[in-house]
């Protein structure tokens with residue numbers, strides 16, 4: 428029996444993952460833990476997928492609606508999608524099988540701002556939540572729960588669900604205890620109060636989840652690592668993008684808009700975000716803070732080097748090696764890391780007050796600075812917008828980053844008109860590609876278009892974009908935001924038909 432379960436009543440509820448999965452009913456709504464590959468339940472989802480497959484083999488219907496914090500893993504999202512066990516998924520995913528079934532129309536997916544999901548579930552828009560399946564790193568004697576490597580929406584799922592299944596994962600470091608800040612002060616309007624965070628280091632909650640032990644129907648013990656996908660070594664484009672950003676930070680300090688400690692950083696997921704942290708570690712900046720969603724490898728390095736003094740997030744998203752290293756030294760980070768509930772880590776009130784520098788990846792931007800983060804060629808879901816919108820709209824400066832081309836140059840990531848809009852031109856201050864950085868602040872639409880073509884477009888597409896813009900200036904109905912409406916999305920159609928956006 429695990430030494431991590433200190434509550435006698437809950438110790439008596441330990442059972443196998445198969446037995447626990449039997450509590451989940453067909454057609455019900457389930458809230459599971461998990462955020463960018465960390466802190467998701469490791470055993471019950473796989474057991475549930477097997478149960479669903481067996482039910483389907485008997486000719487019975489069995490699907491659930493699934494809410495999480497964000498993306499999980501192949502053994503959770505992948506297994507449940509593979510089993511055709513999901514009717515509805517929110518709010519973010521990145522698993523290839525889940526993505527394929529969303530795009531084939533077999534799974535309904537609602538892509539939503541990560542800070543919004545809990546309140547929409549509290550408000551009943553998705554119906555009642557029957558079961559919560561939550562990974563924790565320990566159960567304390569009084570029944571409170573030590574969170575694991577992500578906090579996400581777990582507090583809300585534990586509060587809302589009729590019944591709770593806990594997974595206690597002894598792979599998670601015991602030194603995580605004390606690192607989390609779970610806020611119980613959120614209320615619905617008109618009872619809302621200000622959220623009293625003035626500095627990313629402020630703590631306003633408690634390190635544990637509350638959970639009525641009588642609601643817990645099963646406790647499952649696991650010893651399994653998080654998903655921990657490896658990062659590719661930074662490529663030339665990522666390094667160039669990161670360098671443009673660090674130069675820009677120097678420029679803003681010189682103009683007195685940021686001080687020597689810049690402003691709290693939010694950095695999205697992926698290799699570019701890691702490269703940005705690596706360039707910051709090489710720079711002269713020290714004592715910075717991060718108020719962000721996810722702690723990646725680069726952020727731990729920045730904490731080690733003193734580049735960052737503190738990082739506040741809702742989850743880890745570490746490579747395998749870094750996760751092992753972190754687990755061996757978690758105590759060292761106790762005063763430098765805070766994991767919060769995602770409605771607080773991503774809260775627009777806090778993003779605006781703290782003056783966040785928000786850096787997020789994108790698929791494409793258009794001449795006017797509208798950004799598509801989610802839809803390939805306008806119709807195919809990639810991952811979801813995640814927290815990018817929570818941060819971008821309220822950021823002090825919102826940056827969107829991408830290589831200038833994709834698919835070996837067949838796609839220009841700067842297009843006349845984006846094929847789907849996640850972030851409007853009003854929320855996008857700076858666009859960065861390896862070619863350069865376009866500072867759009869204070870520019871009118873036509874000025875923005877000229878700046879983006881000049882600084883961000885790949886040389887292979889510059890002339891084509893300039894030609895489009897020149898003809899739009901001549902033939903557009905209105906000249907505030909000039910477009911050729913019959914041609915604005917022709918680049919995407921050309922790619923679909925010929926495999927390239929290049930004109931013949």
Ligand code: 0RQ
Nearest residue numbers: 695696697787788789790791800810812813814815833834
């Ligand atoms: O596909 O690997 O098959 O070639 O898209 O592109 O360049 O590797 O970029 O991994 O940084 O992802 C927007 C998806 C960028 C990510 C997105 C193809 C490209 C490649 C990935 P291949 P890259 P990244 C807070 C922030 C939304 C969530 C978010 C994302 C693949 O940043 O999910 O911001 N963002 N969260 O070839 C067609 C284009 C393309 C394209 C690239 N224009 N058209 N395909 N690709 N550009 C954190 C959280 O919320 C959790």
